[in-house]
Every structure is written in C-alpha cells, then in structure tokens.
Amino acid sequence: MTELTGKAVMITGASRGIGAAAARAFAEAGAQVALLARSGPEIADLAGEIGQSAIAVPCNVARFTDVEAAVRACLQAFGRLDVLVNNAGVIEPIAGMAEADPDAWATAIDVNLKGVFHGMRAVMPVMAERGGGTILTVSSGAAHHPLEGWSAYCASKAGAAMLTRSCDLEGRAQGIRAIGLSPGTVATDMQREIKASGVNPVSQLDWSDHIPPEAPAKALVWMCGPEAEDWLGQEISLREPQIRQKVGL
C-alpha cells in the first residue's frame, strides 16, 4: 500500500460514496485528511470516526471563495497540502436536451466543471510554492461517450478531463502531478439516482454490476505513488484489468 504518513490530503465530496471511502483509505495510508462537502454533519461525523488526523470543512465547490477558505483551513490545521482529490459531483439534471431546465443544467457545470477548476486554481499556487503535489480528479466514461439524458454530466466531465490535461501541461514543471480516475460504475447514491431515472442503459444495470466505493478509493491512494507516474496528464480506467492488477483489486 502507498505510504502517505505526514502528507495532507483534501477531498471534495467526502460526505458519502467514493469521497467518504477515499477519506478512510487515505487516513489508513497514514495521511491527514480535510473532508469537504456541503453536508456539515456528515463530514463532521466522518472526521470524528477517523480521529485527530481529520478535519471537516463545509464547502460548496461551486463557490471559489469556499474552496479557497478550505485550502486555508487545511494549511492551518496540517501546515501543508500535498494532495487534492476533486471528487465532488452531481448527475442531475437527467433530462433530454430538448427539455432540460437551463438553470439546473448550469448548476451541474458549476459543480462538476467549475468545481474542479476551483480546486485546481486554489491549490496550484500552494503546491508550486512548496515544490509540488498531486491533483486527482474523478472522471467518468461519460467524459468520452454521450449518454441519453446526461448532456450536462457528459459535457462537464469532458471539460474536467481537459482540465486534468491543462493542469499537467502548466503544472508538471513545478512538480504538480495531475491524473484523472475513471472508476467504472460504483455502488453509491449517484447510481441510485441513475437507477430511479430509468433513462439510458446505465440505469438498466443490476446493482451487482457496480464495484464498491472502496475500489476507486484504493486506486486514488495508489495514484499518489510512483507507479502512477506513467499516467500524468491522463486518465486511469479501473475497467482495465492491467490497472486493477496494479492497484491490487
């Protein structure tokens, strides 16, 4: 397992699902973790469960000032920031392009695309000043393939994948390692929303088709180690058997 003792990790969307599993996995690897989400009580409970090496920072990633304040809170608590996990995301609105509510559509872009930019924008100067860091962004197959009813999700994830490439291009010389993770389908609340919508082939999958959130969490920890160096500026897909083997899944 990748050893992260003494490192500080900031995880967005840590109140449930992949983000909560990642918080536990990073803490188990020895890292100090800053848990970000809008649901204050949930992240406070998780921080309490993890113990002294965790802080809970209520944050809406759609607001840059929230993300900036969270970075300051992390630096104040831990004196450093080594890893950002851009995980927060929403699937709604699930609607055809001819019917989707424009305001709801824009909100998905605010969270899934601008939220990722806000994270990168807030940590890149801090990491550059300190000699580098790792910025991991949870991507999706939807970044590369359109799915019915998911135009906001697909467009935002495609944009976020480009942000990983841009971040690598601009940050690699300063020691910033930017990598995306495409997890496949994962058994979380997001898949419950997808199932309930009945829209597109993903909603037809059986619950047993999904992997547990602990799998992408383990991959995110692994991505902080030297073995992931070959994927800088790219996406790692957990659907690939070679990657699953390397991660130990």
Ligand SMILES: NC(=O)c1ccc[n+]([C@@H]2O[C@H](COP(=O)([O-])OP(=O)(O)OC[C@H]3O[C@@H](n4cnc5c(N)ncnc54)[C@H](OP(=O)(O)O)[C@@H]3O)[C@@H](O)[C@H]2O)c1
């Ligand atoms: N599940 C899958 O099959 C799957 C597949 C591919 C990619 N992904 C990606 O994996 C990531 C995590 O998804 P999940 O499946 O774990 O979903 P989830 O269980 O619905 O969790 C989503 C997380 O994002 C947070 N979040 C949503 N909007 C936010 C905002 N404006 N500011 C801060 N946090 C916000 C939520 O916290 P609050 O509501 O408390 O703010 C929650 O912690 C997402 O980026 C998703 O697109 C998931």
